[in-house]
Amino acid sequence: MLKKLLKHEWEASWKIPTILIGVLLVISVFAGFTFAAPVWESEMHGLAFLLVLVWMLYYFAIIGVSIGVVLYLAIRFYKNMYTDEGYLTHTLPVTSHQLLWSKMIPMAAWNVIATVGILVSVAIFGLMAIGFLQPEGMGIWETITYMAEEMVADLGIENMAAFGISMLAVGIAGVCSGTMMTVGAITIGQLVGKHKILGSIGAYFGINTVMQFVVSACMIPFMFNMAYEETDSVFGVLMPSYFIMAAVYIVLSVVLYFVSEWIIRKKLNLD
Amino acid sequence: MAWNLDSDRPIYAQILERIEMQIVSGNYKPGSKIPSVRELAAEAGVNPNTMQRALAELERKGLVTTQRTSGRVVTEDMEMIKETRNSLAKEQILDFINRMKELGFEKEEILTLIKNEAGGELV
Amino acid sequence: MSELVNVSNLTMVYDKKKTALDNLNLTIPRGKIVGLLGPNGSGKTTLIKILNGLLCPTKGTALINGNQPGPETKARVSYLPERTYLQTGMKVKELIAYFADFYEDFRPERAREMLTSLGIDENDRIKTLSKGTREKVQLILVMSRDADLFILDEPIAGVDPAARDYIIKTIITNYNENATVLLSTHLISDIENILDEVIFIKNGTPVLQATVEEIREQKGKSVDAYFREVFAC
Numbered sequence: 001m002l003k004k005l006l007k008h009e010w011e012a013s014w015k016i017p018t019i020l021i022g023v024l025l026v027i028s029v030f031a032g033f034t035f036a037a038p039v040w041e042s043e044m045h046g047l048a049f050l051l052v053l054v055w056m057l058y059y060f061a062i063i064g065v066s067i068g069v070v071l072y073l074a075i076r077f078y079k080n081m082y083t084d085e086g087y088l089t090h091t092l093p094v095t096s097h098q099l100l101w102s103k104m105i106p107m108a109a110w111n112v113i114a115t116v117g118i119l120v121s122v123a124i125f126g127l128m129a130i131g132f133l134q135p136e137g138m139g140i141w142e143t144i145t146y147m148a149e150e151m152v153a154d155l156g157i158e159n160m161a162a163f164g165i166s167m168l169a170v171g172i173a174g175v176c177s178g179t180m181m182t183v184g185a186i187t188i189g190q191l192v193g194k195h196k197i198l199g200s201i202g203a204y205f206g207i208n209t210v211m212q213f214v215v216s217a218c219m220i221p222f223m224f225n226m227a228y229e230e231t232d233s234v235f236g237v238l239m240p241s242y243f244i245m246a247a248v249y250i251v252l253s254v255v256l257y258f259v260s261e262w263i264i265r266k267k268l269n270l271d
Numbered sequence: 272m273a274w275n276l277d278s279d280r281p282i283y284a285q286i287l288e289r290i291e292m293q294i295v296s297g298n299y300k301p302g303s304k305i306p307s308v309r310e311l312a313a314e315a316g317v318n319p320n321t322m323q324r325a326l327a328e329l330e331r332k333g334l335v336t337t338q339r340t341s342g343r344v345v346t347e348d349m350e351m352i353k354e355t356r357n358s359l360a361k362e363q364i365l366d367f368i369n370r371m372k373e374l375g376f377e378k379e380e381i382l383t384l385i386k387n388e389a390g391g392e393l394v
Numbered sequence: 395m396s397e398l399v400n401v402s403n404l405t406m407v408y409d410k411k412k413t414a415l416d417n418l419n420l421t422i423p424r425g426k427i428v429g430l431l432g433p434n435g436s437g438k439t440t441l442i443k444i445l446n447g448l449l450c451p452t453k454g455t456a457l458i459n460g461n462q463p464g465p466e467t468k469a470r471v472s473y474l475p476e477r478t479y480l481q482t483g484m485k486v487k488e489l490i491a492y493f494a495d496f497y498e499d500f501r502p503e504r505a506r507e508m509l510t511s512l513g514i515d516e517n518d519r520i521k522t523l524s525k526g527t528r529e530k531v532q533l534i535l536v537m538s539r540d541a542d543l544f545i546l547d548e549p550i551a552g553v554d555p556a557a558r559d560y561i562i563k564t565i566i567t568n569y570n571e572n573a574t575v576l577l578s579t580h581l582i583s584d585i586e587n588i589l590d591e592v593i594f595i596k597n598g599t600p601v602l603q604a605t606v607e608e609i610r611e612q613k614g615k616s617v618d619a620y621f622r623e624v625f626a627c
Contacts, residue, residue, distance in 0.1 A: 093496060094465055278619070320426070
C-alpha cells in the first residue's frame with residue numbers, strides 16, 4: 001500500500017517543484033550572461049543598475065525555490081490530511097504510518113532535489129562567471145582548483161574525508177529534521193481547536209526553538225574547548241560537534257514522528 | 272418516477288396491491304416476464320427487501336411463477352387471474368358499501384343509486 | 395455470521411465537556427438499508443466518523459465485522475461524507491484509477507457506466523465541475539464498490555428533487571443483498587420507503603430501533619410522522 005500511496009503522491013506533486021527548479025536554472029544562465037559584457041567598466045550607470053537587478057532576481061529565485069518547494073509540499077500535506085480531502089485520505093485502507101511515510105519520503109526527496117538544483121544553478125552561475133572573466137593566464141579548471149585550495153587553506157580543514165563525512169551527516173540529519181518539523185508542526189497544530197493553521201505555525205517556531213536550544217546546549221563544551229585550548233584549526237574542534245548536532249536532529253525527528261503518528265491515530269478531528 | 276404510496280400504511284401491502292392491479296388489468300400480460308426485484312424496487316423507489324417480500328407473496332398466491340431461465344413470470348392460468356380480479360372487485364365493493372353506510376344509506380337505496388348511475392353510464 | 399456492526403458503550407466527549415455520544419449501544423445487521431435519524435447535534439455524524447476511523451472514541455468500542463476501525467475495516471466500508479473530498483486538480487478518470495488502486499472491491503466499469511448515464515466526461519477536471527456534479531461524482535465513486543457497509547452521511551441534503559431520485563435509485567440498484575447501507579438524514583419522508591430499519595438517536599443515545607413496517611403497522615403512521623412525535627419539542 002505504501003508503494004501505491006507513494007506513486008499517487010509523486011504523480012500529483014512533481015510538477016510544481018520541477019517547474020520552480022527549471023525556472024531557477026534558466027534564471028541562473030541568464031544571470032551568468034551578465035559577465036559576458038563588463039558593463040561595470042562602461043560609463044553608462046543604467047546598465048550597471050540593470051546588472052544589479054538581474055543578480056538580485058537570481059538571488060531571490062534561489063530563496064524562492066528553497067522556500068517554495070517546502071511550502072508547496074507543506075500546504076499539500078495540510079490539505080490532504082487535515083481539510084475536507086482528509087475524509088478520503090483517512091478512509092483509505094492504509095495505516096497512519098504508511099500515510100506519514102508516503103508524505104515524508106517525497107518531501108525529503110524534493111528537499112534533496114531542490115538543494116542539488118540550487119547547487120547546480122550556483123555552479124552554472126560561477127562557471128559562467130569564471131569562463132567570461134578568465135583570470136589572467138589561467139584556464140577554467142586551473143581557476144577552480146586554485147580557488148578550492150585557497151578555501152580549504154583558509155578554513156583550516158586538515159582532514160578532508162572527515163570533513164566530508166561530517167557535512168554529509170549534518171546534511172542528512174537536516175533533511176530528515178526539516179521534513180519532520182514541517183509534518184510534525186502541521187500535525188501538532190491540529191490539536192489547537194479552532195485555529196489550526198495558527199497552531200501549526202506556532203508549533204513550528206516552538207519546535208525550532210527547542211531544537212536550537214538543545215543544539216546550543218550540546219555545543220557549549222566545544223565552545224569552551226575552543227576558547228581555552230590553543231588551536232589554529234577551528235574545524236578540528238568543531239568537527240565532533242557537527243556529529244552531535246546531527247544526532248540531536250535525528251533524535252528530535254524520531255520523537256516528532258511518533259508524536260505525529262499518535263495524533264493522527266488517536267486525536268484526529270476533521271472539521 | 273417513484274410510485275405514489277400512502278405514507279401511513281405498510282409499504283409491503285401497497286406494493287402487493289399495485290402489482291396485482293398491474294396483472295389483473297393486463298399491464299403485465301399473462302406469461303410475460305416481470306422486471307427483477309432490483310429494477311422494480313428502483314422504479315418504485317422502495318426497499319429491495321420489501322419488494323422481494325411482496326413478490327414472494329405473489330408467488331405464494333400463484334399469480335407469479337419463477338422459471339429457471341427467465342426469472343419471474345406472470346401466471347398463464349387465466350382462471351386464477353380472473354379469481355384475483357373478482358376478489359379485488361369484491362374488496363372495492365365492500366369498501367364502497369361501507370362508506371355508503373357511513374353516509375347513512377340503506378342497502379336498497381345503494382342499489383338504486385348504483386342502477387341509476389351505472390345505468391346511465393352503460394347505456 | 396455475527397452482526398455487521400456492533401457498538402457497545404460508545405462514548406465520545408469533545409474537549410472534556412461536550413458529550414456527543416453517551417454510552418451508546420446498538421447493532422446493525424447485514425443486508426439492510428438502515429436509516430440513522432435524529433435532529434441536528436444528536437450525534438449521528440460523530441457515530442459515523444467513529445465507524446470510519448476518523449475519530450477515536452473516548453470510551454467503548456465500535457466493531458465492524460468484529461474489527462476495530464482500521465485498515466481492514468476501511469477496505470470493506472464505503473463512506474460518503476457530507477463534505478466533498480475530491481482533490482480539485484485531479485481528473486475524473488484519475489480518481490477512478492485512484493479508487494481502483496486502493497479499494498480492491500472498486501468496480502471501474504460500474505463507475506464509468508454511471509458517469510456516462512449522467513453525461514459526465516471522464517476527462518473533466520474536478521475543479522471545472524459544478525458543486526452538484528462533484529457530489530454526483532463522489533456518490534458514483536462510493537457506490538461503485540462492492541463494500542460490506544456503505545455509510546452515507548446526509549446523501550440527499552441540499553440536492554434538487556431530480557438528483558434526489560437519482561441518488562435513491564443509485565442506492566437501490568447498487569447495493570447487493572449482503573451489504574448494508576447506513577444512511578443518516580433529517581429528510582425522512584424522502585427516504586423512508588427505501589429503509590428496512592430506522593434508528594432514532596437523541597442526545598447521543600438511541601431511543602428506538604425498529605423496522606419501517608413495524609412502525610407503520612403498529613403506529614399507523616409514517617416514520618416521518620412518528621419521528622415528529624418522538625422528537626416533538
